[in-house]
Amino acid sequence: MNTILQHIIAAHQDNWPEEFDPMALPFALAFHRSHGLMYGRACAAMATFExxxxxxxxxxxxxxxxxxxxxxxxxxxxxxxxxxxxxxxxxxxxxxxxxxxxxxxxxxxxxxxxxxxxxxxxxxxxxxxxxxxxxxxxxxxFLSGEEIRDLTELLAKLAADEQED
The missing domain is CATH 1.10.10.10 (Winged helix-like DNA-binding domain superfamily/Winged helix DNA-binding domain)
Structure with missing residues (x-):
């Protein structure tokens, strides 16, 4: 895990332990950070086409x-x-x-x-x-082809519409 995420997770655990979830918080932070980085690059690419x-x-x-x-x-x-x-x-x-x-x-x-x-x-x-x-x-x-396929499959499960459950 990168040091920025490690720092945020440690700070949360130290300063807000009553709302620290060792499974959900690292996932949520990593997911949001990776999404933000990917989305930012995609938006920059879109902007080149106005x-x-x-x-x-x-x-x-x-x-x-x-x-x-x-x-x-x-x-x-x-x-x-x-x-x-x-x-x-x-x-x-x-x-x-x-x-x-x-x-x-x-x-x-x-x-x-x-x-x-x-x-x-x-x-x-x-x-x-x-x-x-x-x-x-x-x-x-950062990822191999197999890791990308696995991650895509896992995220597809999370992206399922509640009506599909």
Missing amino acids: LTPAEFDVLASLRRSPAPHALTPSQLRQALLITSGGLTKVLHQLTARGLVERPPGVGDRRVKPVRLAEPAYPLIDRAMREVMQVTRQRLLK
Whole structure:
């Protein structure tokens, strides 16, 4: 374990022993610290493409959906766990930049799907490639392929929706 985490854990144990859990606290601190480092690198990669994390997530969600790479705002909110107001703001930004389009819906005219615009394809493809590269580099700096697979499997268990239990 790295010295920063060891210091925080020792300080917690020394100064707040009644709330010290020797199993949960080291895990939580290591998990949050590793997430923060990985997320920070991913955000820096996104920024080189002038994308916020929310914009990147919207574009990536649309890109991985079946052709014509369109989802309704409700489907996007569900996929991203974003509020309606937050999604509206991101969609306005992406529309203004010409990265998404809002064609009229088929059937129900009140529902306007969100679709990737042509200029978004090379942008999100390059941005995803860069995010995956910095993520892969960080992982392989510290973990073997087998450790990555094991950790992924364990984290997937923790990420299971309570409805799946």
